[in-house]
Amino acid sequence: MKPTSSRAARRLAQKGGKSAGLTVSDLINRVAKAKIKGIDKALQDRSKRILTSYLETAITYKMPIKKVVDEMASGQAAWRLGHAVRDEILKNPPEAVTNAACAQGCAFCCILSGGEGGVITSFEAENLSTALAPLAGQPDGRVWHPEACPALDPDTRSCRAYDSRPMICRSFLSTDATACERNAEGATEQGAGLLGSHLDYLTVHALCRQALKGITQVHTHSMSVVAAAAIDGVDPAERAGITRHKPSALERACSDGAKAAQA
Numbered sequence: 001m002k003p004t005s006s007r008a009a010r011r012l013a014q015k016g017g018k019s020a021g022l023t024v025s026d027l028i029n030r031v032a033k034a035k036i037k038g039i040d041k042a043l044q045d046r047s048k049r050i051l052t053s054y055l056e057t058a059i060t061y062k063m064p065i066k067k068v069v070d071e072m073a074s075g076q077a078a079w080r081l082g083h084a085v086r087d088e089i090l091k092n093p094p095e096a097v098t099n100a101a102c103a104q105g106c107a108f109c110c111i112l113s114g115g116e117g118g119v120i121t122s123f124e125a126e127n128l129s130t131a132l133a134p135l136a137g138q139p140d141g142r143v144w145h146p147e148a149c150p151a152l153d154p155d156t157r158s159c160r161a162y163d164s165r166p167m168i169c170r171s172f173l174s175t176d177a178t179a180c181e182r183n184a185e186g187a188t189e190q191g192a193g194l195l196g197s198h199l200d201y202l203t204v205h206a207l208c209r210q211a212l213k214g215i216t217q218v219h220t221h222s223m224s225v226v227a228a229a230a231i232d233g234v235d236p237a238e239r240a241g242i243t244r245h246k247p248s249a250l251e252r253a254c255s256d257g258a259k260a261a262q263a
Contacts, residue, residue: 022065027072027211028055034210038255039203047203048083050212058082072208073123073216082167082201089197096193101177107157108190109172110141110149117149117224118168119253121205125221131164132230136212140231145184150227166223171198199257206254209247220245220253 031051035043054077058068071077078234103110120128132151141152151161159165174180176191183189209218221243229239 022069022215024055024059024063024065025067027068028052030211030213031055031207034173034207036203036206036210036254037251039206039258043199043258044207047200047207050085050096050200051077051204051207054081069212069216073122073212073218074126075123075205075208075218075220077208078121078201078205079123079167081204083196085200086171086195086197089195096173096175097195099175100173100192103177105157106177106180107141107144107148107152107159108177108180109156109174110152110159110183111145111147112149112224113184113186115149117201117222117227118166119220119245119249120168120223120226122219122221124223124242125226127164127234128161128166128223128226129230129239131161132227133236135160135169135231136233137229140242142228142259149224150231161227167198167201168194168223171195171201193260194257196261199254200259202250202254202257206250209250218252231259 031048034044034048050114055068057183068077071080128151139154141154141157142150143146143154144157149159151159151165153160159169171194172192173195174192177191179187179189179191183192205220206220212218219240221240222245223245226239230243234242
C-alpha cells in the first residue's frame with residue numbers, strides 16, 4: 001500500500017523499509033532524478049556520484065532502509081561523505097593548506113559578522129548542542145566580541161567544542177591571519193576561504209533532501225544560533241524551532257558556494 005500523504009509516508013518509513021515499500025535502489029533512482037537550483041550540471045553529477053556510492057555501499061552491507069533514510073535526513077551521510085572528500089584532498093594538500101596561517105587562539109574567523117555562522121545539518125546541530133550544554137551559563141565568546149561564536153572560550157579564544165565542530169569550521173582556512181582580523185572588522189581582503197570538500201558536503205545534503213521528498217523532512221540549522229541556544233540554556237525541546245532554517249537556506253548556501261568556487 002502506498003502512503004497517501006507525506007506525513008503518512010514518514011510514518012511508514014519510520015516503521016521500517018518493508019512496510020514503507022521503499023528500497024535503497026529506489027533512493028538511488030531518486031538521487032539520479034534530483035535537481036538543485038543554482039548548481040551547474042557538472043557539480044550536481046559529481047555530488048550524485050558521491051551519494052550514489054554511499055547508497056551502493058549501503059546495499060552491499062545490507063543496511064536497513066530506516067538507517068539509510070535517517071542518516072540521509074539528519075546529515076550524517078553528508079558528514080561522512082564530506083569527510084571522505086576532504087581526506088582525499090589532504091592526501092595531496094593544495095597550497096592554501098600547506099601555507100595556512102591558522103593557529104589556536106587566532107579566532108577572527110569565529111567572529112560571525114553575518115549573524116549566521118553557516119549552514120549546518122541536524123546531525124551537526126545535535127553534536128554541537130551536546131558538547132556545549134554543560135557550559136550553559138558560563139561566559140562565552142561573546143564576552144570577547146559581541147558577534148563571536150558562543151563556543152569560544154572568551155579568555156583563550158579557543159573552541160570549547162572543537163571535537164564536535166561543524167564541517168564549515170573544519171573547512172575554513174586562511175593564508176593570512178592579518179587579513180582575517182581586518183575582514184572581521186568589515187574588510188574584504190583575500191586570503192581566506194573554504195576547502196572544496198565543503199561544497200560537496202552541502203550539495204550532497206541538498207540531494208538527500210530532494211531524494212527524500214515525501215518520505216521525511218531534511219532540515220538545516222544556523223550554527224551561531226545552535227551554539228547560543230546551548231550556552232544560554234534554552235530547553236532542548238525548544239532548540240530546533242529556534243535554530244532551524246527555512247528550506248531555501250540550503251539551496252542558497254549551495255549556490256553561493258558554487259559561485260565562490262568559480263570566482
